[in-house]
Amino acid sequence: MSFNTFGRLLRVTTWGESHGPAIGCVVDGVPPRIALSEADIQPYLDKRRPGQSRYTTQRQEADQVKILSGVFEGQTTGTPIALMIENTDQRSRDYSDIKDQYRPGHADLTYDKKYGIRDYRGGGRSSARETAMRVAAGAIARKILPAGIRIQAGLVQMGPHMVDPANVDFAHTGDNPFFCPDPKAAKAWGPYLDAARKDGNSFGGIVTVEAHGVPAGWGAPIYAKLDADLAGALMSINAAKGVEIGDGMGTGGLTGVDNADEMVPGNAGDIQFLSNHAGGILGGISSGQPIVARVAIKPTSSILTPRRSVTSGGEAVEVVTKGRHDPCVAIRGVPVVEAVTALVLADHYLMHRAQCGE
């Protein structure tokens, strides 16, 4: 069972390979009469687009999105929205060198074992290029969400280099080529990454995402918990290896006294939390606090340093992955994490409305 559809009520089905003629998606379940044009989507794609700084892959893709259906006279009609991006820079280079090699950290081996066939050009379906469609769909999800919800992500760790949590200010993620929310840290990261790349190496990273303005009550027991759906969705991003909600793995080391997010009456009859260890989700349902999640993205597996591997024929081989690769894929993962978070939230918004009304 292949499964390329994301979501329950807001459903995104993506298709396409790195080196096919195009990639695309179908976004189904969008409420009607939302103003929508390519101009609402393109800015998010541009953030994710490769080739914008020397810290991301030099593949040149315009990533121009086209809306093929579901929008009429500038508004969504409630019918499926098809989006497509043509692949324009599928370099017609010779892939015969990697055709039979199982590159460590890549899906070459596993696709072969599963399907007995794989499109080896640029990773085929397992290419991070697929995430462009999540970003496009995420732009639509943002328009579905009620006004006042703000989703922001940033790179808070690049390899061994972490941002001091006290310095995080998402207003700065646009100021530097790393989507880093700490401008001072960002300044130091450039040389680190240059050095890694020159070394034929790459860095992992950690992306933090926050959603402010989500009302209390979204989510559901037991198997559509907001945190469970977020975890599944974020872990489905290429190269993701860990997901945390609130204090995440750190809660394993806490005591109950420390972990309790105490509450006091607010001024306006509301509830004020004194901390947010829970990351805004209790029992699978949003509490009204900011939703906070973190995603670990492993280092780019395509590196110039030779690594031992085997061929599909079982021969030993040294793999050196040339080509245009991100030295830290976590950077371009930032807009993807934002988009996926928007998709999960919009889905849960519709789910909540279905069961509980407005």
Added chain:
Amino acid sequence: MSFNTFGRLLRVTTWGESHGPAIGCVVDGVPPRIALSEADIQPYLDKRRPGQSRYTTQRQEADQVKILSGVFEGQTTGTPIALMIENTDQRSRDYSDIKDQYRPGHADLTYDKKYGIRDYRGGGRSSARETAMRVAAGAIARKILPAGIRIQAGLVQMGPHMVDPANVDFAHTGDNPFFCPDPKAAKAWGPYLDAARKDGNSFGGIVTVEAHGVPAGWGAPIYAKLDADLAGALMSINAAKGVEIGDGMGTGGLTGVDNADEMVPGNAGDIQFLSNHAGGILGGISSGQPIVARVAIKPTSSILTPRRSVTSGGEAVEVVTKGRHDPCVAIRGVPVVEAVTALVLADHYLMHRAQCGE
């Protein structure tokens, strides 16, 4: 949209509240002609059962499972298997003290905000009691899986106390009341936990699970990745706040050179991996290596130390949660993590068979 069904082809629907007459589940999609009786399920429930040591809740539940359908003359028939456990120790105590209180860390507030009503007795639907049915269903999942697959979990961290990874030996998890895979560490944990409890406090913990013998090829791009499904399922466990596959959050700090799981030809025409940073999953598909995941379980929120909160009427209140609570819920989370892992794997086994045959 409430959603109490887990899985794609092997589907488990659970129901029941902590203090209702019973809890139960329906397991649909089980292949026919598998030998099955209550005796296959009960031992797993007994592992999770409360009241077995002084380190878990003293609630006394026999947790006797009954099979109500789907089994005929000792074999599964391919039709839905209904399981039920009667609640025998719903203490008829007065819940009026917590009826209107939002206990920090619990789902009281969020259920109320979502539904405008909640069964406050023992946490109602949000009680960890629901996980008994996952354990029961997990026992069936194990029987579906091909022979040779071994799923083992253990508690590797209890609050600030971690097990040295070098000492982990899952053969020892049955030797101590913590399901700890390091018997020496386990010995020290008793006094730590006693002290925390006397203090009116509790501990979080981290559970590691490993699945050996899973063949290469299970899983699927893009939104039914084995790791994404695992992450979503494990995060749906009560009190889970973080999920890691392989090196997990740590991969954010690695370089590509270090993270590469190199391969060499094995003796039998197979492939030998030299490391397992990936946790046995590449591109969402199993690689043939052991599948390794970790789950952080937050500390029990029900503690005797007073914490500030508010009532449903908006009044300030100090919450002290009396009653029979686990000082470290992560302990009883171990069989739950095992069961959930078995369910995800069995589901993917059937999914793989559907698309790719046997």
Added chain:
Amino acid sequence: MSFNTFGRLLRVTTWGESHGPAIGCVVDGVPPRIALSEADIQPYLDKRRPGQSRYTTQRQEADQVKILSGVFEGQTTGTPIALMIENTDQRSRDYSDIKDQYRPGHADLTYDKKYGIRDYRGGGRSSARETAMRVAAGAIARKILPAGIRIQAGLVQMGPHMVDPANVDFAHTGDNPFFCPDPKAAKAWGPYLDAARKDGNSFGGIVTVEAHGVPAGWGAPIYAKLDADLAGALMSINAAKGVEIGDGMGTGGLTGVDNADEMVPGNAGDIQFLSNHAGGILGGISSGQPIVARVAIKPTSSILTPRRSVTSGGEAVEVVTKGRHDPCVAIRGVPVVEAVTALVLADHYLMHRAQCGE
């Protein structure tokens, strides 16, 4: 893939065999704060209950439903509602005579071919007894639907005997043991059915269902059309062999001029239709007219007249089905058709609210 769950947002999972200890279902996705008790469900079960007249099976089942979860202090909580009916009249007779026989018209052969095992006692899972849970769930669905929606079904054909459409008045379905909406026709049906039964024979029938008060706008293109979902759901009822919406099969014989449901402006700014060939559904979406569907139920396959068949071992055999059987299962199908219609409508009500708000 077994699949015992019905619905998209309002999901009913049924379980149980004719001669197991009990049958039951889990109703998930019910909105919170709906007043609900067994007394809301039991009357519908009583309508379907066997043994109420000499025209239905003499099996004596109290069919007392119990609510096991999801209701607190008389109101739904938004969590799954488990219902159970104990089987009290599983006559412990010897089934060895039919154990190896493939009764014509029954699922004996097909279950055996699919699963290689079957619970032959009373048809096991393929027994019409399963429909009791649809009736129970349908009672909940009725409470979910907005006030003013009225769902009524009646038996309009019993074997060769049809009701004159001009005489149909659903107010009369409760006056006779056939749920026949024409009291005059009903009077004649008793002797017909008695004669068939004495003959060792049985009758098929056709059930008409109408839903009044459904607002325009429920349903969806393309694969969740209201009529497509109705057709699938009604065809899933035991013994159903045909489903019609509006003029149904007859539309194949119409011309476009005759089939057009003309509209004129109503007095209150609304739209008045001059006919309802469409059965209240256009393009998969309700038009505001009454929704009209018809279901053909084949004659009871269990008859005393010997029929040729084979055994599981491939031997020729003459099958005579003794026991307590309905001479016309379509009669007791009437409350089932009503219930299934209510379930489909309630599901679409929630689906519409999810996408389009209220």
Added chain:
Amino acid sequence: MSFNTFGRLLRVTTWGESHGPAIGCVVDGVPPRIALSEADIQPYLDKRRPGQSRYTTQRQEADQVKILSGVFEGQTTGTPIALMIENTDQRSRDYSDIKDQYRPGHADLTYDKKYGIRDYRGGGRSSARETAMRVAAGAIARKILPAGIRIQAGLVQMGPHMVDPANVDFAHTGDNPFFCPDPKAAKAWGPYLDAARKDGNSFGGIVTVEAHGVPAGWGAPIYAKLDADLAGALMSINAAKGVEIGDGMGTGGLTGVDNADEMVPGNAGDIQFLSNHAGGILGGISSGQPIVARVAIKPTSSILTPRRSVTSGGEAVEVVTKGRHDPCVAIRGVPVVEAVTALVLADHYLMHRAQCGE
């Protein structure tokens, strides 16, 4: 909730409007290593293509399908297959005349009531043009099905003119422009249809489909019955109003003695049925007999005879639908019914393999 995805394991998501730039679909879940190219799909589209005789719409669409993903070096890869057909003959005529009119029998009114917006050009999403993608996907489904399964449909009734069942021979459906399995009847149909068209009228029709070679055992209780899935899928075809399995609505008039499909031992240890009232499905599972279904397609609603209606503003209006319309849409429905049947069968083939192995 919009829902444009068909199927459980073999999932087809369609998109596109009649007068948008293109229509397309994504076919997910296809097994790997099936030889596939556009040449496998195009012949089926050509059968459905408009403008091929004077008995179908004169819209000229080449309906050239392109495969955009999921196929590599001539074989399916197991990843989603995106198909697209560009709309080349969207006549840029003025639609202002029908923009505000609710054409009787069309989805104009209901889309407007549901969404508050609609793409009125050529029916938008509700256009029968969508069925082109079902035909395309159906061609892939045929390649998934095991060899030896033969799916054939034909038009057996056109308005009041029925084919004598004794004359049905599917070998003749390609000999005439009506896909009529009785060449003699077909000869008479031309003048009938010409007369209807000249009259500003149209005809309904009934399509019969048969699937030979389906093994016993496909299907499932209770809500994924093969007949229930077929009924839902066939009823989702534009203009379908009735679906029958086997004797269909006629079973309501039968007696149990007549309806019994008696069995005798075959020569090769198999089972010989003496009749097929059941249409090859018992208890929701295939019996090994030919699967037989019938679908009623209502007459084309777009006719030149004026019909009364209202505008979106509530004014009375006479609607005359000019343009290029099929005088009997049931004709081009024949390849659609075949395709949908192939999709349902292929889905159930994979479902059976998932639960029961091969």
